[in-house]
Amino acid sequence: MPANTPTGPLAPFRVLDLTNELGQLAGRMLAELGADVIKFEPPDGDPARWNAPFYHDEPHPERSLFWWTFNHSKRGVTLDLSRPRGRDLFLQLVDQADFIVESTPPGAMDAVGLGWETIHARNPRLVMTSITPFGQDGPYAQWRATDLIGAAMGGLASLCGAPGRPPIRPSAAQGYTQVSAQAVVGTMIAHYHRTRTGRGQRVDQSMQEAVTFTHDNAMPTWDIRGINITRPGNGRNIGGYWSGQYVFEAADGYVAALSFGGLFGLTARQTIEWLDHHGMADDLTSEEWLAKLDASQGVLIPPGGDDSDHLIEVLAKFCKRFTRAQLVAEAQQIRNGWGIVHTPADLLQNEHLQARNFWTELEHEDLDETVTYPGPWAKLSATPLSVRRRAPKLGEHNQDIYSGLLNLSAPDLANLKSAGVI
Amino acid sequence: MTDAQLPDDVFAGIRVADFAWVGVGPLVSKYLADHGAEVIRVESSVRPEPLRRAPPFVDDQPGLDNSGYYADFNSSKRCCSLNMQHPQGVELAKRLIAECDIVTESFTPKAMRAWGLTYDDLRAVRPDIIMISMPMYGSTGPWSMWQGYGHVLQAAAGISHLTHYPGEEPIGTGVAYTDFLVPHFAAAALIAALDHRQRTGEGQNIDFGQLEAALHATETMILDYTVNGREQEALGARHLDHAPHGTYQCAPRGDDDDRWIAIACTTDDEWRALAEIAGRPQWADDPRFHTRFDRLSNQDQLDALLAAWTRAQPAEQLMQTLQAAGVPAGVVQTPEDLRSDPQLAHRGHFWMLDHPAMGRRAYDGPSFRLSETPANLHKPAPLLGENNEYVWKQIAHLSDDEYVELLITGALE
Numbered sequence: 001m002p003a004n005t006p007t008g009p010l011a012p013f014r015v016l017d018l019t020n021e022l023g024q025l026a027g028r029m030l031a032e033l034g035a036d037v038i039k040f041e042p043p044d045g046d047p048a049r050w051n052a053p054f055y056h057d058e059p060h061p062e063r064s065l066f067w068w069t070f071n072h073s074k075r076g077v078t079l080d081l082s083r084p085r086g087r088d089l090f091l092q093l094v095d096q097a098d099f100i101v102e103s104t105p106p107g108a109m110d111a112v113g114l115g116w117e118t119i120h121a122r123n124p125r126l127v128m129t130s131i132t133p134f135g136q137d138g139p140y141a142q143w144r145a146t147d148l149i150g151a152a153m154g155g156l157a158s159l160c161g162a163p164g165r166p167p168i169r170p171s172a173a174q175g176y177t178q179v180s181a182q183a184v185v186g187t188m189i190a191h192y193h194r195t196r197t198g199r200g201q202r203v204d205q206s207m208q209e210a211v212t213f214t215h216d217n218a219m220p221t222w223d224i225r226g227i228n229i230t231r232p233g234n235g236r237n238i239g240g241y242w243s244g245q246y247v248f249e250a251a252d253g254y255v256a257a258l259s260f261g262g263l264f265g266l267t268a269r270q271t272i273e274w275l276d277h278h279g280m281a282d283d284l285t286s287e288e289w290l291a292k293l294d295a296s297q298g299v300l301i302p303p304g305g306d307d308s309d310h311l312i313e314v315l316a317k318f319c320k321r322f323t324r325a326q327l328v329a330e331a332q333q334i335r336n337g338w339g340i341v342h343t344p345a346d347l348l349q350n351e352h353l354q355a356r357n358f359w360t361e362l363e364h365e366d367l368d369e370t371v372t373y374p375g376p377w378a379k380l381s382a383t384p385l386s387v388r389r390r391a392p393k394l395g396e397h398n399q400d401i402y403s404g405l406l407n408l409s410a411p412d413l414a415n416l417k418s419a420g421v422i
Numbered sequence: 423m424t425d426a427q428l429p430d431d432v433f434a435g436i437r438v439a440d441f442a443w444v445g446v447g448p449l450v451s452k453y454l455a456d457h458g459a460e461v462i463r464v465e466s467s468v469r470p471e472p473l474r475r476a477p478p479f480v481d482d483q484p485g486l487d488n489s490g491y492y493a494d495f496n497s498s499k500r501c502c503s504l505n506m507q508h509p510q511g512v513e514l515a516k517r518l519i520a521e522c523d524i525v526t527e528s529f530t531p532k533a534m535r536a537w538g539l540t541y542d543d544l545r546a547v548r549p550d551i552i553m554i555s556m557p558m559y560g561s562t563g564p565w566s567m568w569q570g571y572g573h574v575l576q577a578a579a580g581i582s583h584l585t586h587y588p589g590e591e592p593i594g595t596g597v598a599y600t601d602f603l604v605p606h607f608a609a610a611a612l613i614a615a616l617d618h619r620q621r622t623g624e625g626q627n628i629d630f631g632q633l634e635a636a637l638h639a640t641e642t643m644i645l646d647y648t649v650n651g652r653e654q655e656a657l658g659a660r661h662l663d664h665a666p667h668g669t670y671q672c673a674p675r676g677d678d679d680d681r682w683i684a685i686a687c688t689t690d691d692e693w694r695a696l697a698e699i700a701g702r703p704q705w706a707d708d709p710r711f712h713t714r715f716d717r718l719s720n721q722d723q724l725d726a727l728l729a730a731w732t733r734a735q736p737a738e739q740l741m742q743t744l745q746a747a748g749v750p751a752g753v754v755q756t757p758e759d760l761r762s763d764p765q766l767a768h769r770g771h772f773w774m775l776d777h778p779a780m781g782r783r784a785y786d787g788p789s790f791r792l793s794e795t796p797a798n799l800h801k802p803a804p805l806l807g808e809n810n811e812y813v814w815k816q817i818a819h820l821s822d823d824e825y826v827e828l829l830i831t832g833a834l835e
Contacts, residue, residue, distance in 0.1 A: 009614040033614050052662045053646045065645040135791070138768035144750040148659060148667060152684035153752040155760050157669060159596040160585060166669045167682055167754045170595060171584040171657045172640040181606035186790030188613035189457055193432045193795050195620050201794035209771055209789035212760060216597035217478065220490030222757035223784045224478040229757060230680065234593040236573050239477025239491060246573065247582070247593055254592055256577035337569035341577040341592050344647035344654065347637070352565040358634055372648040377635040378611040382626035383618050
């Protein structure tokens with residue numbers, strides 16, 4: 001169950017969150033780490049409130065599952081930063097904040113008088129993290145990018161999909177996930193530095209560069225072998241060697257049947273014994289095949305060509321005959337790191353995640369619903385992370401923040417509202 | 423501290439015993455090393471770190487000090503060797519850990535338990551130690567002893583379910599995706615814990631289950647199931663909300679006919695600008711493509727028209743033209759493209775470092791720029807056991823005689 005009191009390592013700290021869909025996970029990770037994260041929205045709402053999918057497929061700014069996901073555990077206020085009064089209120093909150101995390105285009109914060117120099121002069125301890133598609137400066141800094149463009153320009157799309165067919169991307173936005181998570185690392189490094197020295201700094205985070213981190217071994221393979229690894233379809237490519245298909249159809253779905261070093265890899269002998277135990281090793285028990293596959297003293301370069309085709313054929317036949325659970329449980333017994341290709345339903349029913357109390361329930365009292373969310377992403381013994389509350393409704397915490405932190409009176413708030421500032 | 427490490431690096435004075443291996447663990451400690459921590463990899467030639475045995479190898483010559491895969495993940499670190507099977511292996515590990523602030527490991531949970539190197543054991547040696555364990559499925563639960571790799575975990579975490587051509591088998595990304603996802607979550611938690619220790623003096627244990635962090639890559643898919651009971655399907659390169667949204671083949675570059683551009687129009691204005699650039703302004707007024715909903719309903723026709731047009735355009739030039747008109751577009755960049763990308767060059771993403779066995783090679787730096795304390799990849803990846811004498815004599819305080827004795831008896835293999 002959610003803890004109302006923050007217990008995480010950032011419990012003493014406050015974050016002003018000015019992110020859009022690009023960076024909303026970053027603010028949320030800081031909230032899970034315990035910080036008091038205040039999400040700012042323009043008075044007409046954050047555009048991410050209109051991102052699909054929606055609760056019961058009803059498009060509505062309080063029912064976007066995207067919004068719910070990336071803004072839970074935050075408090076929410078509205079503020080028009082383009083107005084002088086809005087800017088003034090924001091700067092008063094800067095005095096009481098430890099972090100800003102924002103994802104406006106380069107120069108946009110300066111344009112409203114809230115650029116890094118202004119912020120830094122106002123609160124020299126503050127760490128300001130700016131998340132953009134390509135970074136604060138450079139030839140592409142002003143370019144537009146969605147998640148797909150980030151996946152393309154950072155190199156991930158060229159490694160996703162099948163040869164001769166269009167590059168694809170994961171249908172859940174990984175450019176946004178990557179840039180947000182990496183921004184939090186940069187933010188934590190700056191935070192630690194501040195704790196030691198008292199000095200804040202600017203974190204300039206690029207989505208393109210964050211995606212570049214996902215190349216696996218493609219960059220050293222280009223650097224060292226001059227080979228452009230391309231999208232391997234159903235398989236993996238290690239150092240320019242295609243290691244063979246590894247996703248196979250089981251009797252009840254799919255398994256990921258990879259061993260270290262390729263299809264059979266370091267555990268080739270055990271795998272063949274296992275297949276043989278089920279009478280399905282084909283000719284792999286021959287001395288010739290054992291010699292070919294016994295990589296235990298060797299190097300992790302997988303067999304190619306006809307050999308690879310034959311191994312795939314044997315494994316495909318084998319996997320088709322058993323359930324995913326049986327295949328993976330038996331594979332793990334011989335130290336083969338196979339896994340189940342999970343669907344969302346599989347994940348929610350998974351006994352392991354349940355045993356670890358992974359899932360978290362959040363109340364959506366306005367809908368009279370309790371919704372199951374993914375729980376925290378690490379278990380810290382002394383300062384546990386927590387998922388604290390559902391995402392804020394539009395302007396839900398205006399009074400808490402503007403009266404609670406800035407001591408504005410009820411008439412002040414009413415005036416700000418009628419003037420369209422909040 | 424070497425000359426190249428600066429005393430005002432963020433993590434100066436922080437020492438890490440890095441028992442982690444392969445992808446996830448070394449990429450966590452790389453963040454610390456590249457920002458000034460003294461990260462000591464603890465490895466063994468008896469059971470070598472698997473990535474040292476993985477290609478690409480310089481000159482295609484396999485060798486434990488010749489893997490580019492290993493090197494890229496281990497910049498700025500030192501390395502000592504230690505044979506944990508030796509009778510004195512565990513004791514030596516504890517002597518080293520007593521001088522460290524952080525211990526990292528990514529084995530299945532039974533390894534540290536068997537060696538008596540759990541958090542409770544280590545806290546007795548160093549009360550304020552921070553330990554992070556990063557097994558595939560976490561330290562507890564029915565699957566905790568299971569092994570895995572990034573390719574498999576992306577499948578287990580539901581990422582492969584969303585990464586394939588519509589209606590086809592769930593191939594996932596072509597990389598060990600979670601190896602390049604979960605280290606950021608682990609590093610964020612670890613540095614936050616280090617900051618907590620700096621402020622309070624309190625160390626702690628971090629049980630980091632890679633699966634649980636990876637599940638944060640597909641959260642709206644999970645909520646669509648828990649809220650709406652829907653199992654989302656993979657869309658290839660398409661999008662629930664926007665069209666056109668895809669990758670389109672471009673003109674060949676030399677003899678390379680695998681050039682693609684990604685285009686994502688998120689507004690009607692962007693779509694109209696695209697139609698103008700294509701010289702077909704009538705597309706924007708075509709009732710099949712007029713509004714976002716029209717375009718989403720007629721994506722097959724829309725994509726066919728676009729693909730026919732892009733096929734004659736050089737990808738780089740088309741990207742420049744579309745971006746100049748405010749249309750989100752980008753070349754599907756290959757590794758070769760990334761090395762010559764002007765934006766990545768401007769940010770200094772790749773660091774060229776001279777490795778004694780591998781020569782001058784490119785390493786990835788972090789993707790963020792810190793204004794006061796920028797990353798400093800101050801040395802290439804270490805050779806196996808490169809810093810044995812320094813680590814065991816100066817850090818673990820072994821005498822000359824003890825050190826020689828351990829060398830002779832194989833404790834440092």
